Amino acid sequence: MCADRVIEITALDKSFGDFQVLTNVNLDVSLGERIVICGPSGSGKSTLIRCVNGLEQFDSGSISVDGISLSDPGGVDRVRAEVGMVFQQFNLFPHLTVLENLTLGPMKARGLSRADADAQAMQFLERVRIPEQAGKRPRELSGGQQQRVAIARSLCMKPKIMLFDEPTSALDPEMISEVLDVMVELAEEGMTMLVVTHEMGFARKVADRMVFMDGGEIVESGPPAAVFEAPKSKRFRDFLDKILQH
């Protein structure tokens, strides 16, 4: 095992009933690496990153994160402690205030005092530029603000790796950039990131590696400049044509 390799996915297979969602997926991620995964809907890209923190179980193959195998007893919980996740639908807790959303994990799972958790939460809210919303409920916020709260909530757990599952797909167009800006900053600070997105501008700007998936397989991967200039497979070319048309 290479020392700075934080995620190792080997020969991963998964199916929902008869439908094979992932077929022999292999992917290694180094510390600090930013990977953008794209592909048509149903290509298995969300399922793949959901496997990384154990939200989905896989049928065969292996995943290890920071040297911890997900198949080990208690492995899932230890991996989740290292991995943050941001969802398409934000999944904030509607019955809690923004601040309480951020402090729930640190207080209950990490045993931080309320004062410490509050202080840390405010620090991250400032980082995503919405400290003034701390006392509000999620529903009072715009979609872009909610997604930034969700990012801050993940960061409060001090993860080594961040997973983003189509973080801007549920947002109105004018709010996409405020979320992407926060993600770009996070990338610049050296966070290891796996991002499922169709935002090709973001991919060009921050990705070290683009991964294109189709039909449950990784069809192509490489540095964005190279794969955008000269996509090797027809499937990737067709996909790029479709999403770059407008």
Add this chain to the structure above:
Amino acid sequence: MTRSIKVWVLLCGVLLVAGCSGSGGTWGWYVIDPSTDQGMNNIRFLIGGFWATILLSLIAAAMSMVLGLVVALPGMSSNRWVRLPSRVYIEFIRAIPLLPMLFWVFYGLPVVMRSLGMPITIDAFWGASITLAISDSAFTAEIYRAGIQSIPKGQTEASRTVGLSYTQTMRYGVLPQAIRRILPPLANQFIYIVKMSAFASVIGMQELTRRANELVVTEYRPLEIYTLLILEYLVLVLIISFFVRWLERKMGADESR
């Protein structure tokens, strides 16, 4: 709701007047006429059952709510072997009529326990409480399940990704949201318990129905006494409805704050 109360009050008034004025008729309200000593004594005796009915209902409902949750949670597991006992319990308990179950618990359970070397005595109060709780818990469990499953899966996933355990996820993430949806059907169940508590009379518990029965036997005025009995339950249920509506408003306000 206020309108239905008015209708009932009017109806009772008419019955009362008709009953008291008709000397040789079919009504004999004298039996519970508060202006006479005998009538007042009878009313006191009947109303004296309120406390037992309320206490029995509250304890049965509390036990049923805990038991229902204990049954419901494994029922939502993705593992079918964890799910199975919950399913069997619900199907089995739901199929047993309350009265036979009450007889079984009151007369049979002490025998079973004694044969197992754990001699216990079950009085009428606890016999009725346990039976009502068990019988109701199958329904409570289904209510919990529906409520919890109505909370989007993303809430559980988000809780797990911020490091919460299963218990913490339920306690802080899912149940506080589910409780608002569960409350109205749970209140229905409570009203059901209050009414079913009347069965406790057959094993001799001194609650509303038992007292009415006893008075009927000595006074031979079933119509008047049972009319009052029905009104007693009506008042009890209306008070509960009122309280639940207040609670719902309060929680609703809390959610939209």
